[in-house]
Amino acid sequence: MVHRHLSTSSEERIDREYFRSTMDPTTRLHTYNADRWKAKFHPEHFWDVQYVGADFIRELIENHYRTSTFIFGDDGGLIERFLETDQMKADYQPKDLVSRIEVHLTAITFDRTSCIGYMFGCPTKPERLAAALKGIEKLKPGASVIVHFSTQAPAEKQKGDQALMACTVMCPSLREAKITGKRARLIIDRKLEVELDEVEGDYTLKDCNELD
Numbered sequence: 001m002v003h004r005h006l007s008t009s010s011e012e013r014i015d016r017e018y019f020r021s022t023m024d025p026t027t028r029l030h031t032y033n034a035d036r037w038k039a040k041f042h043p044e045h046f047w048d049v050q051y052v053g054a055d056f057i058r059e060l061i062e063n064h065y066r067t068s069t070f071i072f073g074d075d076g077g078l079i080e081r082f083l084e085t086d087q088m089k090a091d092y093q094p095k096d097l098v099s100r101i102e103v104h105l106t107a108i109t110f111d112r113t114s115c116i117g118y119m120f121g122c123p124t125k126p127e128r129l130a131a132a133l134k135g136i137e138k139l140k141p142g143a144s145v146i147v148h149f150s151t152q153a154p155a156e157k158q159k160g161d162q163a164l165m166a167c168t169v170m171c172p173s174l175r176e177a178k179i180t181g182k183r184a185r186l187i188i189d190r191k192l193e194v195e196l197d198e199v200e201g202d203y204t205l206k207d208c209n210e211l212d
Helices: 002-006 034-041 054-067 078-083 115-120 126-132 156-179
Strands: 070-072 100-106 144-150 183-188 192-194 205-207
Touching (some): 156 192
Parallel strands (some): 070 100
16 A cells, blocks of 8 residues: 555646645644645655554655656746755655656646636746746756647647747757756657757757657
């Protein structure tokens, strides 16, 4: 049971909620408390040495980070925060172990800063796409980062423009990740892959049938 709970996750979504404060049962106030956070996301008996040994718990946490796929959205800086926060109090940062992340982005976002953007969506700003990738440089060499970008437009011309904008903004960071030993990919609409080795400013797309 413990192994199933803390071992490999094919997809584990990391969003702002992952770092939210939890409610103190005495004061009824939401504050940050590592033990209370751990109890919320991982029931207490999974961490009780009467049931499992401390060494086994540590091995499971390490395996969880090494073999799971962590999914991120367009929250700026969240990747960096996740990789550098020892949320499980295991005495090391996730960036030392995490080997696979995916970032899912779209050309249209439901911006919470305005009523119209929240209700009907608005174009994703380039700055937001760039901010969403902040932190991938923290990944260890050999780690994989796949960015999935979805165009959202009725006409092919508009889709092409959206794809070009995504390439222009994100390819420099992904190229740098490759140079430093990461495995980086940019997938457009789950069917086209951007050739990151091309000269900057010249983006070639190829069919992408398998996302390994």
